[in-house]
Amino acid sequence: MLNEIKQDRLKKLKKLKEAGVDPYPANVPKRTEIADALGGFTKLANSEKVVYLSGRVMSLRDQGGLLFVDINDGSGSIQVFINKKGVKQFTLWKETIDPGDFIGVRGVLFKTKRGERSIRVSRVDMLVKSLNPLPDSWFGLRDVEERFRKRYLDLILNKEVKEAFEMRSTLIRQMREFLWREGFMEVETPILQPIPGGALAKPFKTHHNALGEDFYLRIAPELYLKRLLVGGFNKIFEIGRVFRNEGIDREHNPEFTMLELYWAYEDYEGMIKLTEKLLKPFIKGPWKRIKYADAFRQYAKIDLSKVKDKDDIDEIFKRKVRPHLKSPTILMDQPKVISPLSKSKADDPEITERFHFIVESMEVANGFSELNDPIDQRERMEYQEKLFRKGNEGASRMDKDFIEALEYGMPPAAGLGVGIDRIVALATKRHSLKEAILFPTLKSKK
Numbered sequence: 500m501l502n503e504i505k506q507d508r509l510k511k512l513k514k515l516k517e518a519g520v521d522p523y524p525a526n527v528p529k530r531t532e533i534a535d536a537l538g539g540f541t542k543l544a545n546s547e548k549v550v551y552l553s554g555r556v557m558s559l560r561d562q563g564g565l566l567f568v569d570i571n572d573g574s575g576s577i578q579v580f581i582n583k584k585g586v587k588q589f590t591l592w593k594e595t596i597d598p599g600d601f602i603g604v605r606g607v608l609f610k611t612k613r614g615e616r617s618i619r620v621s622r623v624d625m626l627v628k629s630l631n632p633l634p635d636s637w638f639g640l641r642d643v644e645e646r647f648r649k650r651y652l653d654l655i656l657n658k659e660v661k662e663a664f665e666m667r668s669t670l671i672r673q674m675r676e677f678l679w680r681e682g683f684m685e686v687e688t689p690i691l692q693p694i695p696g697g698a699l700a701k702p703f704k705t706h707h708n709a710l711g712e713d714f715y716l717r718i719a720p721e722l723y724l725k726r727l728l729v730g731g732f733n734k735i736f737e738i739g740r741v742f743r744n745e746g747i748d749r750e751h752n753p754e755f756t757m758l759e760l761y762w763a764y765e766d767y768e769g770m771i772k773l774t775e776k777l778l779k780p781f782i783k784g785p786w787k788r789i790k791y792a793d794a795f796r797q798y799a800k801i802d803l804s805k806v807k808d809k810d811d812i813d814e815i816f817k818r819k820v821r822p823h824l825k826s827p828t829i830l831m832d833q834p835k836v837i838s839p840l841s842k843s844k845a846d847d848p849e850i851t852e853r854f855h856f857i858v859e860s861m862e863v864a865n866g867f868s869e870l871n872d873p874i875d876q877r878e879r880m881e882y883q884e885k886l887f888r889k890g891n892e893g894a895s896r897m898d899k900d901f902i903e904a905l906e907y908g909m910p911p912a913a914g915l916g917v918g919i920d921r922i923v924a925l926a927t928k929r930h931s932l933k934e935a936i937l938f939p940t941l942k943s944k945k
Contacts, residue, residue: 504632511595512628518591522628527553527603534574536608540616544608552577552618553603553626555655556596557633566593570602578617579604585621592623599629647939663927664937670781670923671738674758677777683734683760688723690716690740694898697721697840699883700743701892703753716742720759721840721914722901725869728763729909736760738919745893749931750861753940756919763910767852767868770913771829774856774864777917781926782858788829792850798823804849809836821860830855839879839895841867863922866915873905 515522531550536543543550554572564583569576579602583589596602606620634652646653646660654661675685693712695702697719706713720737727735741757762770775786792803799819806812812834824830833853835843841851853867870876879895880902886894923935933939 501632505630508597508628508630508632511597512630514591515595515625515628518588520591520625522625524624524626527626528605528624530603532574533570533572533577536618537575537577537616540608544610547607549605549607549621550618551603551605552579553601553624556598556600556602558598559596561593564589566596568596568602570604578611578615580606580609580611580617580619581623582619585619586623588623595625595628596623597629597632599631599633600625601627601629644941647933647941648944650937660934663923663929663934666927667919667923667935670926671756671919673780674777674917674919675738678736678760681734681773683736683762684732686724686727686732686735686737687739688717688720688727688737690742692717692723694896694900696896696898696901698743699837699839699893699895701745703742703744718743719757719916721916722898724759724761724914725909725912726901726904728761728869728912729904729907733763733910734761747940750921752920752932752936755932755936758917758919759915761869761912761914763912765913766911767831767854767866767913770866770868770915771831771854774866774915774917778856778864778922781922782827782863784827786827786829786856788831790831791833794820794824794830803834807836812837821857821862824857824860826858828857830857838867839883840870840876842870842872843875858925861921861925862918863925864915864917866913869909869912869914871905871909871911873902876905877902 512522528551530553533552533554536550536552552570552572554570554576557569557571557576559569560567566581568579568581570579581589581592586592603624603626604618604620605622606618609617609619611617633655654664678685691705691707691714693714695715695718697717698721700718702715702718704713704715719741720739724735724737736758738756738758740754742754744753745751747753762773795801795803795815799815801815803812806815831854832844832850833841833855835841835849835851838851838853841853844850844852851867854865855862856864870879880897883895884897887896920932920935923929924932927935929935
């Protein structure tokens, strides 16, 4: 059936060309956005001012000598009233316009007898002849995974999906503007890195032909941002893609967007306060605080001091602690064994000045007082390197260049990482990260 529809549209394309109509013109007459036309509708209609509107055909109704067409230009929708008596080549348009096409129309605004705001046109232009029918025209876009694979159709057919991604753009802009107001400078650091670092995660590996060397897609921008602290930038942030060669589920996608920032001469208490202000517009309600060890004691009934293995701590936390953290929670003072880049607390070197912001059992932010002791950092990286060489592909690697940078002196600082996709999912009430990422990673179709 789909092939038959496409063949029919190809015939219509040929008919347009034979009639001297360019179905893919390069230029469009000066146009008015539909939202602006509707906003000034009464004044425009009363003055009978001629306007030019354009958009995608969403539906059409053939009533003999009349053609009613609904178009949408992304800003809004309006009904187009095409009358045989008022439009040249009426029969051509009647026989060639399909849902999915982009058309331009010139005319005056008016209200129909039913009170529907419309435009009575005197000229029609074909701006784009579509060859594939919109799914709603023949079977509907029902399959969830197909929505992700063909996100462009998802955006056309589902208004709430488009609105969610518009909100995503607004959210990121608001975060940037907040940080600018707070005196932070935006920077960019390498995505291709010779040594993956800044997080505990398995990286994607690639090869640079000209250099003859292997590189990794970054798992975090952290170690390069800290080099900038050494270089004298005191308040910096970066928003960009991060890549981790790990599983895919409701909370994880192999590539995702992260906000990471660093604030010299501040500690994790100051960073917690900044994070609360940053997230306040998107996540409502007061943030409760609980120490990591107390959370283990309360929910897992386990004394954390007796659990020494990193993997055991992670597993217990995921299974027995995190599911209980539904309301906005600040989880503080994580163990050193799971925090290789965090500064230890003065009164307990096995506990670090680290925190997580958790909402609906999902981590949305992670921050800490940054470790700036090069000797301590070297020892922790050496330990992580041993784990890697024993087969732990997610262990952090020894980065001698970063250690050398620390040896020049990095000021006391606090750092923060925020998962943008997770914040978007929560703010737009989406159940999965796939609903918060325009083009999520999917297994290829056979």
